[in-house]
Amino acid sequence: MTIADQNLVKKMNRRRLLQEVIHHSPISRASLSKTTGLNKSTVSAQIQGLVDEKFIFEIGQGQSSGGRRPVMLMFNKQAGYAIGVDIGVDDLTVLLTDLDGSIVSEHYFELEQSSVNETMALLLKTIEQVIRTMPGSPYGLIGIGICVPGLVNRSEQIVLTPNTHWNGVDVKKQVEEAFNVPVTIENEANAGAYGEHIYGAAKAFDDFMYVSISTGIGVGLVLNNELYRGVHGFSGEMGHMTIDFNGPKCNCGNRGCWELYASEKAFRQSLPADWDEKELNKRFQQNDVVLFRSLENFGHHLGIGLVNIANTFDPEAIILRNPLIESNPFVLNAVKNTLSSRMNVRFETECAFLPSTLGKNAPALGACSMMIESFIKGITA
Ligand SMILES: [Zn+2]
Incomplete structure (x- = not known):
């Protein structure tokens, strides 16, 4: 092996060990050696380097089946x-x-x-x-x-x-x-999408869509465990897929775009003009019939576009980011009703439709x- 090869192997071992400690701390040197298959002296040398650089620190004693109890290693999440x-x-x-x-x-x-x-x-x-x-x-x-x-x-x-x-x-x-x-x-x-994948509702999924519904609708695609950005970085503009080819003009140049019907802006425009946030909350508490019909319509319009997305990608899950959906199951139920009336029955069990868990911080x-x-x-x- 050349010196360049040896250096590369060292770096790879170091990355592997650090990832193990990040995801499985507290962990002992002996367990690291077992899970990575690296010999004990390699583990010790690399870990010492990471301890010196303050990425890893040692704590008390772990559990041992007998003899000297091992020192446990922790990822120093406050290193930066x-x-x-x-x-x-x-x-x-x-x-x-x-x-x-x-x-x-x-x-x-x-x-x-x-x-x-x-x-x-x-x-x-x-x-x-x-x-x-x-x-x-x-x-x-x-x-x-x-x-x-x-x-x-x-x-x-x-x-x-x-x-x-x-x-x-x-x-x-x-x-x-x-x-x-x-x-x-x-x-x-x-x-x-990335946030939900690392910390939120999509931790367990390798193939999913994150649909952000606010003034417009934006979609983040995670395919095969990676963010799919498209050739130019412009993927996921599904708010502008046509759901009515004779529909109103959109400022993107197209007609009848999904977000003209299913964005939160569109939902708010469907309500009487004099309803402010306070009025909306009051009617929400009162199960107001006009409000709930509008919410049902909002869910229905969302569902129409989601059917297209689910049919295109066959994902494990679709995560919906919108405060109205996160705070009340009613809209999500309306979404699901539309999906089940328009999609092959297997999708109901094979694709999860979930609200975002990180909410506005996603x-x-x-x-x-x-x-x-x-x-x-x-x-x-
Ligand atoms: Zn458009």
């Missing part, structure tokens, strides 16, 4: 921190997490009619404040992941945000220059997990 940002159409979320994705601090803002410049200033100020109050750690801030509701190309440039005006704004460069850490820009539905948590993953890759590169 990640920031996840979700720039929504009318709100902004900034989360600080440790390397395990646990939220350390969370910041939410309503954007109302804020301009892009105002939102950018608020974002930079918030990140600065988060960094200032971040707990001390060996590696500090390891990266900032930012997601936007629009098209992000493979060079992480925002090329189209139909409901806001971020297209052409170089968010990546501005944030990188301000904080001098790695920055990733991602589409909101892709980040949400995209920002996904953005954090992307930064954490690339940091961990970097440790063992």
Whole structure:
């Protein structure tokens, strides 16, 4: 074996061991040797390196069948921190997490009619404040992941945000220059899918769709355990699939797009104009017939598009991200009624339709997990 080969093997062993400790700590050196098949001296040497670099620490004593009890190894999830940002159409979320994705601090803002410049200033100020109050750690801030509701190309440039005006704004460069850490820009539905996959409702699935329903509808596709971005990074624009070819014009250029019927915006437009949030809540409590008919219609329209998605991908699950669906089973039941009346019966048992478990934090948590993953890759590169 050449020296280059030996180095490569060392790096691979190191990555393997760190992943084992991350996913199975507390774990002993002996168990690591057993689960990885690496000999004890390799395990000891590599682990010592990771302990010296503060990625792993040792704790007390584990259980042993006899003799000296082994020291257990833990992943030091506080070795560094990640920031996840979700720039929504009318709100902004900034989360600080440790390397395990646990939220350390969370910041939410309503954007109302804020301009892009105002939102950018608020974002930079918030990140600065988060960094200032971040707990001390060996590696500090390891990266900032930012997601936007629009098209992000493979060079992480925002090329189209139909409901806001971020297209052409170089968010990546501005944030990188301000904080001098790695920055990733991602589409909101892709980040949400990633978040649910790592920490939420889709942990157990390798093939699933994440459907984010708000002003528009965005879909994140995880196929074969990987985010599917498409050639240019523009996959998942299923909010713009036609469900009525004679339907109204959409601002994407198409007609009768799914999101014109099944977005939360469309649902709200179906309600009487004078119903504000308070009125909506009151009628919700009262099981108001007009409201519940509208909710049923919302679920029905969602179901129509979901049938197309399920027929196309044959996924294990479809995760639905919307507060109305997460807070009340009624809409999801309406969705399921539409599905069962329009799909082959086997789908009812073979594809799970589930509400998001991370809720509004899903995209920002996904953005954090992307930064954490690339940091961990970097440790063992
Ligand atoms: Zn459209």
